[in-house]
Amino acid sequence: MNKYLLLAIIILGGFTTLKAQTPNIYQPFSYDFYQKFNKQVYDKDTRFHSAMKPYFQDDSLLKLAVDSFYDYGSDTLKRSWVHRKLLNEHLIAINKSDYTFYGDFLPDFIAGYDKDRGSIWTNTRGYQFGGTIGSKFSFYTxxxxxxxxxxxxxxxFVNANGIIPSEVNDKFGPSRNIKDWSYATALLSYTPVKYINITLGQDKNFIxxxxxxxxxxxxxxNYPFFKLTGTLGNxxxxxxxxxxxDLKAPELSYDNGFRKKWGVFHYLDWNVNNRLSLGFFDSVIWQDADSTGKRGFDLSYANPFIFLRPIEGQNGSPDNALIGFNGKYELLRNLAVYGQIAIDEFTSKEVFAGNGYWANKFAYQIGIKGFDAFKLKNLNYLLEYNTARPYTYSERTSLLNYGHYNQPLANIFGxxxxEFVTIWNYSYKRFNLMGKLDLAKYGLDGPGDNYGGDIFKSYDTRNYSYGNFTTQGIATxxxxxxxxxxxLINPNYNLRLELGGIIxxxxNSLSQNKTGIITFGLRSTFRNLYNDF
Incomplete structure (x- = not known):
């Protein structure tokens, strides 16, 4: 019976959308793009579930602002086909009463100079297609x-890890100076009633x-996922x-490819009032194949409404459970305070003993963000502090750790x-300015060491059981x-001319790596790619 229930759920996942009456595309955005809508999302007089991303674009609190961005520069004057396609419209656009469709070519051409390497460049040719069918179904790829x-x-980083940051594996390995890779996303979303959304995707999520x-x-x-989202009141x-x-675990065979693992995640977000939101999170990671062969999907984790930690214990505690909390308070008209805590493992007597026990594994975040800073319209800002103790997110093997494709599922530093990071974003007509400062300190490993920063190393190889502290190892x-x-050239797919610089x-005590980079490019899409490490 359980097998048939699971099959029914998977079949339902082949559909998608946002709200039953006004479907829109379920499409993740970059942080820079989300930051433009701080005024709508963090308005102290309204309630918005801001912690669960991607947002549904047709949410009544967000739709007007997003549509305004997409429609920027359009008018009722008759323009030439070339003018409209270049500056205001999708390359392909069909809008019928019962369905919509759009398609675009997505260039990402960058040329620049790196003080350490000389000329640098990126040549990306991409596409996107999306649309809606009826009032309940939407798709994007x-x-x-x-x-x-x-x-x-x-x-x-690519040569050491075998992957392009935030994307996929390097096709030809460290022997090639020019890197080559392909990357794809797909999202299907179905909203049978306004209270429930079903999404099947090959993409990312953020909490x-x-x-x-x-x-x-x-x-x-990106990773394949099946997601149920329900909304009832607040x-x-x-x-x-x-x-x-997991690219680090030995492959069972060439035919099986990279080793697999599963994850289940629950998150409940409660808007207590217009200012305060509280969120509760839990997750479990388990390996697909264990020492006996094939474990596969564990049906004990199939129930969407159960607290996961007792189930993991009932299974004999073979898996990696994580619990957490997210909070937000809109303190002023244009300022919100937010924070998170993640608890991987916790031994109360060891915490209060203050002896640096290795298994007291937790991370937390605290920050402020807002809009119209210094009374300047469209000046959005963020100031944020993050930290994680050694060995947090790591496990007995990388097949159980809190990571995917050689990168963490949480902070990029593992x-x-x-870490302290601040980001400022200002928009004026078609111009956009962004500034970011990231100050981080972390502990690297020497040969044969495991000080707890690399979450893909087994915690059984740790250097010490006691006396551990954050940033231990080679302090960097x-x-x-x-x-x-x-x-901004065309807002519909974020086509823009962009000039950028990085210092x-x-x-650390062993080396100094300093560089300056300048780039110029014709860029598009709303992807979130992380190179700030």
Whole structure:
């Protein structure tokens, strides 16, 4: 019976949309784009479930602002086909009473200079298609073919990890100076009634109000997921099942490809009043194949309304359970305070003993964000602090850790770090300015060491059981400063001319890596790709 129930759920997942009467595309956006809507999302006189991303674009509190962005520059004057397609419309656009469809070519052409490597460039050709069918179904897909000569620090990361940051594996490995990769997304969403949404996707998810998340972020590569989202009054609830890949675990065979693992996630967001929101999170990661062969999807985690930690214990505690909390308070008209805490493992007597016990694994975040800073319209801001103790998110093997495709499912730094980041975004007509400063300190491992920063290492190989502290190991300081100026050409797919600059410094007792980078490009899409490490 359970098998038939699961099959029925999966079949239903082949549909999608946002709200029953006015469907829109369920499409993730970059943080820069979300930041433009701080005024609508963090309005102290309304209630918005801001911590669960991607947002539904037809939410009544957000739709007007998003539509206004898409329609920027359009007017009732008769324009030429070339003018409209270049500046105001999708390349392909069909709008009928019972269905809609659009399609675009997505260029991402960048040329620049890296002080450490000389000339750098990115050549990406992409596409996107999306639309709606009836009043309950929507779909979106995009794909990208890429080649690049990266800045030296990114090249070092790719060669060491075998992946392009936030995307997929490097096709040809460290022997090639020019990197080549392909990348795709797909989303189907169905809303049978206004209270329930069903989504099947190959993409990412994010939980939190900040730039980073210690619960679930969009740092790593896309992954397949099935998600149920329910809204009733001031409560919004999400239950999601996902499959991840582990590139570090030995492959069982060439035919089986990279090793797989499963994840289940629950998040409940409660808008207590117009100002205060509280969120409760839990998750479990388990490996697809264990020592006996094939475990597969565990039906004990199929119930969307059950607290996961007791079930994990009932199974004999073979899996990786994580619980967490997210909170937000809209303190002023244009300022919100937010925070998170994630608890991986916790031994109360060891915490209060203050002896640096390795298994007291937790992370937290605190920040402020808002809009119209210094009474300047459209000046959005964020100031945020994140930290995670050593060995947080790690497990006995990488097949159980809180990671996917050689990157963390939480903060990009993994664990054993402290970080302060501030981001400012200002828009005026078609111009957009962004500034970011990231100051981080983390502990790296020497040969044969495990100080708890690399979450893909087994915690059984730790250096110490007691006396651990955050940033232990080879203490490393990172300063990352980035600025961008962009001119928006077509808002429908974020086509823009962009000038950017990065100053990066990573120093410790063994080395100093400092660089300056400048780039200019014709860019498009709303992807969130992380290079700030």
């Amino acid at each position: 995009s794909g990208y073919e890429n080649q690049a000569k990266f800045p030296q620090y990114i090249q070092n 939190g109000d900040g730039y980073r998340s210690v619960l679930l972020s969009d740092v790593a590569s 409560v919004k609830y999400m239950s999601m099942w996902a499959q991840f890949q 664990a054993n770090y402290r 300081n990172l300063t990352y400063l980035e600025g961008r100026v962009a001119y 990066r410094s990573e120093t």
